[in-house]
Amino acid sequence: MLVAARPMTTIPAQFEQTLxxxxxxxxxxxxxxxLTFRQLHAEAAATAQALASLGVLAGDRVGICMQKNLDQVIAILGVLWANAIFVPxxxxxxxxxxxxxxxxxDMKLLITDSTRITELRxxxxxxxxxxxxxxxxEMPSLKELRQKCRNAPVFFRAKPKNTAAIIYSSGSTGKPKGIMISHRNLAxxxxxxxxxxxxxATDRIAGVLSLNFxxxxxxxxxxxxxGASLYLHNLIFPRDLFRLLATKRITALxxxxxxxxxxxxxxxxxxxxDLDFSALRYVSTTGGPVTARMLDxxxxxxxxxxxxxxYGLTEAFRSSWLPPDQLxxxxxxxxKAIPEVELYVLxxxxxxxxxxxxxxxxxRGGCVAKGYWNAPEATAERFRQIDRFPGETVVFSGDLVRRDEEGYLYFLARMDSMIKTRGFRVSPTEIEEHAHRFDGLLGAVAFGIDNPEIGQDIAVVYTTADRTPLxxxxxxxxxxxxxPHHMVPRWFVHAEAFPATASQGKVxxxxxxxFALEKLAGLCSVQHNHDCT
Structure with a gap:
């Protein structure tokens, strides 16, 4: 059943049932x-009251730029309870x-750590x-303000269709855009x-990921x-994470x-x-291709x-999943499509x-966002109504995929990142997958560099396990x-590590x-007599 047929709800309503x-x-x-559920609920209500005392009204945008900790969790829920829109x-x-x-x-207020106040003022x-x-x-402290608002009544009034969050896209393929997420989307x-x-309720979830995406x-x-339990953890040294998984008997990673x-x-x-990971039910991953090395x-x-x-996109949160028995x-x-969602290859x-x-x-179906903030043209391009589903908005992902005979999907590339070379359209993902098969190569990013003679040369930037070039x-x-000959890269560039986008943690x-173009600029102009910039 598609999500449209289900009753609409919100995170606060779900929380009330768990409480x-x-x-x-x-x-x-x-x-x-x-924090227990009772304590967390009370802190969220107090925060909402504190924000109201600072002049935050329903629909106002409130940014949250904080390190991962309990205060960040409380701030997120407090903004929701205040009927405002949080911007992670x-x-x-x-x-x-x-x-x-x-x-x-047009952010009304930014909540941040005290160490950033001077920089961000x-x-x-x-x-x-x-x-x-x-x-x-002379700077308000939300923690002090919410202590003054203890036992504040919950005044959440937002409707499921109202905007709950604006999440800025990762910027991995261009300038970030604000994606409007409704209360129903989150729920x-x-x-x-x-x-x-x-x-x-018996699950213990490792909170390794950033709450900002x-x-x-x-x-x-x-x-x-x-009604599960979340264990916040900032990954610095892997050994500390492994110890957390074992000592806290984490079930979900x-x-x-x-x-x-x-x-x-x-x-x-x-x-x-000697660590015991037997409590761990599953490891889930999204946000980029998982190499054979990673799976091993x-x-x-x-x-x-x-x-x-x-697999997912922020415009529709989550689209597909591969059951473990198919891995x-x-x-x-x-x-294939997650429950209450239909996926098409058009x-x-x-x-x-x-x-x-x-x-x-x-x-089509569950978690389709409301569009891009203040960007009607971009919204019209990605969020469309088509004759096939009258009156319904579907998301055109911009991702090129193929489906096999049994209906399983395979990601090929972003449509705007396809490499056009020697009369062929080459998927960067295929190049990267083959690069990963080379022993000692850790990560790979492929892209095209303009070459008037053949269209584009293929370039691969790679990292290695020992951080030395091949x-x-x-x-x-x-x-x-x-x-095939047309899929053999012309350029290989070694990097010690790949930078990650701040908002979503992707490469x-x-x-x-x-970085690669700066490294290759001289070589390209001399050997091919064309512009690499």
Missing amino acids: SAFPDKTAVFGGDES IHPVLHAEQIGHMVDDC DATHGRIVVGHGPAEE DGSRIVASYLGTK DHGLNQLLQTLYA PLMPVIITRMFDPQLPGPDA QLQRTFPGTDIVVM SARRTSIG DDQGQDCPPGVPGQLVH ASQVLTEHFRLGM DRVAVRR
Whole structure:
């Protein structure tokens, strides 16, 4: 059944049900501190009242730029309870980037850590409040304000269709845009993901992911929906994470590929030999391709644990998942549609592509966002109504995929990143997958560089396990033996590590491309006599 046929609800409404069932169960652990569902609910209500005392009204945009801790969790829920719209901002972003978001969505207030107040005062035009850390002189402290609002009544009045959050896209393929997420989107996302992962009150979820993007935020919302417990953890040294998994008997470990790479960094100590991970039910991952090396590392470290591969886009949160029993047979598949969602592979005329033929992935059903903030043209391009589904908005993902005979989907590339070379359209993903088959190569990003003679040359930027470069001739031979001539890269560039986008933790492909072009600029102009910039 598609989500449209289900009753509409909100996160606060889901939380109220969980509160009735598990009032004194611990909801969130953060270091040496923790909050029960009752305490978390009271802190959220007090925060909402405190925000109202600062002049925050229903529909106002409130930014949250904080390190991951209990105060950040309380701030997120407090903004929701205040009927305002929260705007999650990763704390590694610079003042100029944050200033763009402040101005773009006309932000009423920014909640941030005390260590950022001086830096961000100008970027926020002085509309700033301390969310964590010691209070600043002449600067409101949300923690102190909410202590004055104890026992405040809940005055949540927003409707499911109202905007709950504006999440800025990762910027991995261009300038970030603010995506408007409704209260229903958030509630449907928590319920749907919990349904196919089997999330329940006995689960203990590792909160490794940032709460500033949708996949990390969903772990908190699943906790509120199912009555589970969330253990916040800031990943610095992998060994500390492995110890958390064992000592706290963690049952659910949501990850992203960049975090998997960090967990198994050969330069850092791995898990102690005597750690017991038998409580771990599943490891889930989304936000980029999972290499064979990553899967092998996860399966060796967590034997018997389900590995769940997922795919999604912020415009519709989550689209597909690959059931664990299909992983060995379909290692590169992104699976099939999640419950209450239908996925289509359409050609340029809007017709279904037969199996094996690439087309654009189109998402219908659950979690379709409201569009882009203050960007009607971009909204019209991505969020469309088509004759096939009258009166209904579907999301054209911009992702090129293919479907096999059994209906399983395979991601090929972003449609705007296809490499056009020698009369062929080449998927960067196919190039990257073949690069990953080379022993010792850790990560790869492929893209095209304009060459008037053949269209584009293929370039590959790669990282290695020992952080030392490989011989380009050896890599070229690897591709010549395994790929058609037109898919053999012309350029190989070594990087010690890939930068990640701040808002979503994906590989920052724009920054990687810029890095490679700077490295190659001289070589390209001399050897091919064309512009590489």
